[in-house]
Amino acid sequence: MKRIAVTARPDWQEQMARIGFDYHSIDGNYWQEDACYLFNEKQITIIEDATNELHQMYLQAIAHVIKTGDYAMLGINDDAAALIESSFRNQQFSLYGRFDLCFDGINPPKLYEYNADTPTSLFEASVAQWYWLQAQTGMLADADQFNSIHERLLLEFGQLAHTIGNHTLHFAAVSASVEDLTTTRYLQDVAIQAGLSTDYLDIGTIGYRSHDGKFTDTKDTIITHLFKLYPWEWLLDEPFGQYITHAGTQFIEPAYKLLLSNKAMLAVLWQLFGNHPNLLPASLDAKQLTGNVVKKPFFSREGANVSLQHNGSLLATDGQYGKEGCVYQAMQPLPKFHNNQGKEVYAVVGSWVVGHGAAGMGIREDSTLITKDTSLFVPHAFI
Numbered sequence: 284m285k286r287i288a289v290t291a292r293p294d295w296q297e298q299m300a301r302i303g304f305d306y307h308s309i310d311g312n313y314w315q316e317d318a319c320y321l322f323n324e325k326q327i328t329i330i331e332d333a334t335n336e337l338h339q340m341y342l343q344a345i346a347h348v349i350k351t352g353d354y355a356m357l358g359i360n361d362d363a364a365a366l367i368e369s370s371f372r373n374q375q376f377s378l379y380g381r382f383d384l385c386f387d388g389i390n391p392p393k394l395y396e397y398n399a400d401t402p403t404s405l406f407e408a409s410v411a412q413w414y415w416l417q418a419q420t421g422m423l424a425d426a427d428q429f430n431s432i433h434e435r436l437l438l439e440f441g442q443l444a445h446t447i448g449n450h451t452l453h454f455a456a457v458s459a460s461v462e463d464l465t466t467t468r469y470l471q472d473v474a475i476q477a478g479l480s481t482d483y484l485d486i487g488t489i490g491y492r493s494h495d496g497k498f499t500d501t502k503d504t505i506i507t508h509l510f511k512l513y514p515w516e517w518l519l520d521e522p523f524g525q526y527i528t529h530a531g532t533q534f535i536e537p538a539y540k541l542l543l544s545n546k547a548m549l550a551v552l553w554q555l556f557g558n559h560p561n562l563l564p565a566s567l568d569a570k571q572l573t574g575n576v577v578k579k580p581f582f583s584r585e586g587a588n589v590s591l592q593h594n595g596s597l598l599a600t601d602g603q604y605g606k607e608g609c610v611y612q613a614m615q616p617l618p619k620f621h622n623n624q625g626k627e628v629y630a631v632v633g634s635w636v637v638g639h640g641a642a643g644m645g646i647r648e649d650s651t652l653i654t655k656d657t658s659l660f661v662p663h664a665f666i
Contacts, residue, residue: 284322284387286630288318304406320664322388330386334635338639341552342639347551356567357545358547362528363538380540380544381402382395382397383395385631394549396546396549400514401514403462405470409436412660426665430642433473435638439637441478453483454471455483456513457512463512468483488500496531497530507533511535546579553565563613576591576592581607583605598653627650629649629650633647645663646661647659
């Protein structure tokens with residue numbers, strides 16, 4: 284695994300805009316056109332195998348929590364627990380998720396967290412970096428990429444089409460967020476390709492009909508199936524959250540993703556599979572860990588409200604998360620590289636699950652050890 288400089292396409296901004304990647308330069312330089320991370324086939328297999336195994340471990344951990352009923356320590360109330368158990372028991376449709384892994388190309392990948400409910404950077408991982416690879420020449424002309432994300436999404440939506448028949452699959456997100464909107468619109472486009480009838484609406488325009496207890500769109504059409512790029516914990520905190528149980532809407536992602544995406548599950552995983560090569564020690568009690576420790580809220584996104592100790596110094600980010608509680612994880616620093624300007628950067632592997640299997644990956648890098656919403660996206664290839 285190494286970071287190499289590549290020649291940027293002279294018209295890359297135009298090329299990216301053409302495929303719908305409108306936020307390629309958000310915050311100045313989000314997409315890195317002049318570099319890539321290069322792997323070999325063995326390293327890709329290691330990432331793929333670890334991703335599949337971790338996903339199965341998470342499913343076993345959900346079953347454990349349901350059996351023990353230890354929801355309170357995970358910051359989950361009885362109403363949410365009932366939704367989790369129902370969706371897991373009925374094996375409701377699960378579309379995708381993303382593991383954040385620490386991997387240096389040599390040692391086993393280590394799990395940082397599972398973004399299983401509302402993961403973003405999907406479009407750039409699935410589409411943008413694939414088009415980038417097709418334009419490469421020289422040493423990358425015959426390179427491959429760990430990326431079957433689009434094909435796997437198409438397959439999953441095709442299977443869903445057989446299940447929901449003539450019902451419309453609604454898609455909802457916070458439209459003011461260009462990244463969320465692009466991710467959701469991309470998934471809607473894949474669903475259309477798979478033969479589904481779809482519609483899009485802003486998450487804030489979903490209505491509730493009191494006379495029959497149904498959620499509706501802006502045309503007063505009942506929402507029977509809804510993909511929502513909106514966290515479950517936020518949904519349940521909304522005024523209409525109390526009606527979710529009885530509204531009859533099937534959500535994508537299902538409610539059990541509230542557990543999969545809960546970082547407190549890192550402690551459950553360590554309890555069940557301690558010393559597994561892909562896990563870091565984790566606990567709900569900081570005193571149970573020694574050495575450098577990372578503190579993470581149960582529910583947080585884009586590196587918000589994370590603090591870590593490394594080499595005698597404290598690095599922390601602010602945000603609005605943490606009221607439910609925090610989990611503590613042994614510190615495993617990201618591998619360090621140097622960008623084209625010679626500055627130190629740290630890279631995290633985002634390994635995608637589609638359905639219940641590994642489907643591809645994307646690389647985010649930052650100038651600090653905490654990956655944030657301002658971190659950059661760098662394409663990858665393997666030879």
